[in-house]
Amino acid sequence: MTPSNLSPADQQRLDELYERLRACSARNVGYPTNQAFDYSELFRFLQFSINNVGDPFHRTNYRLNTMEFEREVLTDFARFTRAPDGEWWGYVTSGGTEGNMYGLYVARELFPDGICYFSEDTHYSVAKVLRLQHTRNIMIKSQPDGQMDYADLRETLRIHRDVPPILFANIGTTMKGAVDDLSKIRAILDDLAIPNAYIHADAALSGMILPFVDNPQPWNFADGADSISISGHKMLGSPVPCGVVIARKAHVDRIARSIEYIGALDTTIAGSRSAFSPLLLWHRLRTLGDAGLRNMVQACLGNAEYAVEQLCAQGIESWRHPNSVTVVFPKPPPSMMEKWIIAPRKNIGHLIVMPHVTRDIxxxxxxxxxxxxQPEKQNPSP
Ligand SMILES: Cc1ncc(COP(=O)(O)O)c(C=O)c1O
Incomplete structure (x- = not known):
């Protein structure tokens, strides 16, 4: 290692940051980021200025790339999402938000006058993406458990039957882990005789859970999705935010443009793209394998159930959806926020039981x- 030119004060700042992050890591129980991984085998790749600019399935002039590994990662994700053989395309994104943006971009290009429908429980970033693209949109009511209110969806679609709908489905909502049922959405479209529609599935967290359970809710390409976005740093775990988007190839082909400067197809949203995150995902997929991924997911689901039982045993009303690692309970008192990293919203809070959230935690x-x-027990009055 080259000797450091940092001043002792700056060195100390790094040491302090390291200690702070180390301490926080185990207490991060409210956000869906797996903290349990070891990528030390990949540290040597940090010495290269690698970049996956452009389409991972076409040659590019920039040869310091990891696109071969990216394609292998995408092939695994295409399998997990049941993408039709040879008829899908995708790339490794900077995270779930970029994947959602990509899906909505493809949808808007296919249906420039389309209206996007999304539920109240949708991630906050989606409204921003729709504003950026100037896509007309309507918010659909949610059921109390966080799923889309299908009756409200049906009624709203019925009123706008002449406009192609773009359905934004939550495959695991942020707060309650609810899955919008693609078969119900498809049935409503069929019932109303709406032939042209686009369904994007936001599977940020559950996209790496549902492939590894026995009875998944309908959520993937086989169930009618046109594109799916999954975060890489959530269930899989990664030190840098990343994700994957997969879409039906026929849709993507309609928006590809060739750019001479990079010698590649401009199919992605970002220009320069991380070449390190495909390596991280590849390493994780190869070291765990399908059996390891299933074990990891099943262990989290088992621990989530354990958390529900333990909370209920203390009189704290808690619940979770089938196949979900998100345990929902009433908003905890403010004193809990000092020690634990949790994300309350309105009157609820949740524990997201990721691989680092052990039964001891x-x-x-x-x-x-x-x-x-029970503050009175903690601080008995004099
Ligand atoms: C349901 C859902 N969609 C999208 C996102 C955004 O994903 P990312 O943080 O990977 O951009 C999140 C993040 O928590 C999420 O929960």
């Missing part, structure tokens, strides 16, 4: 939650 969390609900 759950026990600790439940004990703190129970104690925080």
């Amino acid at each position: 759950i026990d600790d969390f439940v004990a703190d939650f129970a104690a925080a609900l």
